Amino acid sequence: MNNNVKASINAVIVSAVFGAVQVANAAFIEDSKLTLGMRNFYYDNDNREGGADQREWAQSFKLDYSSGFTEGFIGFGVDMQSLVGIHLDGGKGYHPDSNTFTPSDSDGSATQEWSSFGATAKARISQTEFRVGNTLTPSLPILIATDSRLQPQTFGGAMFTSKEIDNLMITGGQLERAKGRASTNSTGLSVPGGTEESNHFRFAGADWKVTKDLMLQFYYANLEDFYTQHFFGLIHIQPLGERQSFKTDLRYFKSSSDGKNGEPGYRFNNNGGYAKNPGEVDNTTAIAMFTYTFQSHSLMVGHQRVSDDGSLVWLSQANVVNGSGRNEGEGGISFYSFTDAMIGNFARAGENTTFGQYTYDFADAGISGLKASISYLRGEDIKAVSGSGPDLHEVETDLRIDYVVPEGPLKGFGTTLRHGVYRGGGTSIDDQDQTRLIFNYTYSFF
Known part of the structure; x- marks a missing residue:
């Protein structure tokens, strides 16, 4: 040649x-996307029984970069996230050292500025995606990364989502650490009240769309040395005519002890309630919700039943205290129930909770982007911590108003006003009135 x-x-x-x-x-x-999310948040918690009140105001900036996938049999990409928080005001004495809203300095006052950075590598083969990193935000029946405060909670580990089979989505993975919504540091995983850390939260599950109106769910989760949980779900939406439907949502959790659970450091506080075996996980919880929607109106009613032997459990972060004596902002994980309300969780042993919510969309009244809702929850038959004595109860009423600018230069600018009133009858939560005022805006660079 x-x-x-x-x-x-x-x-x-x-x-x-x-x-x-x-x-x-x-x-x-x-296929890359770069967005800047801005959130201005005022938080006011009035403890009606004389405890420490909390009034804080802060600003958050969240810069997210999400790449596309490279071409080929295996496509590769990366997601990156940068968070910056600025404490604007809190008033002397109105920043409790609980790290639920902003981090605390060594003297217990609010940190004026804090920031963090994270990244996640991703790969795609056919209709299956894999992610490994520390910016994971799962939203699953057995784990929900909360975004209910100034900054989002993120998890570190690996997870995958597969849609290779039509109408079937399979999810699984292992999580090892989490960064709280009021922290720049990550901690290991635990249960409410736990001080020891586990780095093995393994989970798997499937969402099967049986028909266009019916979906069945099953999920399994195990936090090593703390608990094992199974979840079964059914969602059915029955169309009843133009802009009219009836939705059925059934959920069932079965949770049990695993490994060292019950030993010092591995104890579950049972949400401040009774436990047949103190410190251990032993629970079944059944939830039924029914929603009727007619044009701009939506009415939901439901009931939750927590078994007598122990409280509903969910993944938390270990209650870690650093060298300065401050905790690491581990508070704040949501769970998959309507009873995860503004203030209370209504998930103690024996508790029967009846709840409802009415929502109205003002679009038909000529105000596009405006929605309002009011919800009411009443929990009864809560077993006393001692296991004897009268049953307890708790009540919460929440009001929410949301407005998103529908068009014009400020299109997408959102405002949320929430107000909650909680009253407990001998429960571990003090009576509280809580108000949140939130402004959100996301700018997309590309």
Whole structure:
């Protein structure tokens, strides 16, 4: 083969390789998204029984970059997140050292500024995506990363989502650490009240869309040395005519002790309630919700039944205290129930909770983007911590108003006003009135 032919072949190979790289990079870049989320949050918690009140105001900036996937049999990409928080005001004595809203300095006062950075690598094969990193935000029946305060909670570990089979989504993974919504540091995983850490939260589950109106769910989760949990769910939406439907949502949790659970450091506080075996997980919880929607009106009623032997459990962060004596902001994990309300959780042993919510969309009244809702929860038959004595009760009423600018220069700018009133009858939560005023805006660079 002469030199001219070799040169031609090499040129073709180089061009092909360079072209393939360009295509791969083009998909990686062209499908990328860069957004800046801004949240201004005022939080007022009035403890009606004389405890420490909390009044704080802060600003958060969240810069998210999400790349596309490179071309080929296996596509690769990356997600990155940068968070900055600024404490604007809190008033002397109105920042309790609980790290539920902003981090605390060594003297217990609110940190004026804090920031963090995280990244997650991702890969895609066919209809299956894998993610490994520390910016994971799962939203699953057995784990919900909360975004109910100034900054979002994020998890570190690995998880996958597969849609290879039509109408079936399979999810699984292992999480090892979490960064709280009021912290720059990550901690290991635990249960409410736990001080020891576990780095093995393994989970798997499936959502099967049986028909266009019916979905069945099953999930399994295990936090090593703390608990094992099974979840079964059913969601059915029955159309009743134009802009009219009836939704049925059934949920069932079965949770049991695992490994060292019950030993010092591995004890579950049972949400401040009774436990047949103190410190251990032993619970079944059944939830039924029914929602009737008619045009702009939506009415939901439901009931939750917690078994007598112990409280409903959910994943938390270990109650870690650092060298300065401050906790690491581990508070704040949501769980998959309507009773995860503004203030109370209504999930103690024996508790029967009846709840309802009415929502109205003002679009039909000519005010697009405005919605309002009012909800009411009443929990009864809560077993006393001692296991004897009169049953306890708790009540909460929540009001929520949301407005999102529908068009114009400020399109997407959102305002949320929430007000909750909680009254407990001998429970571990003091009577509280809570108000939150939140402004959200997200700017998309590309």
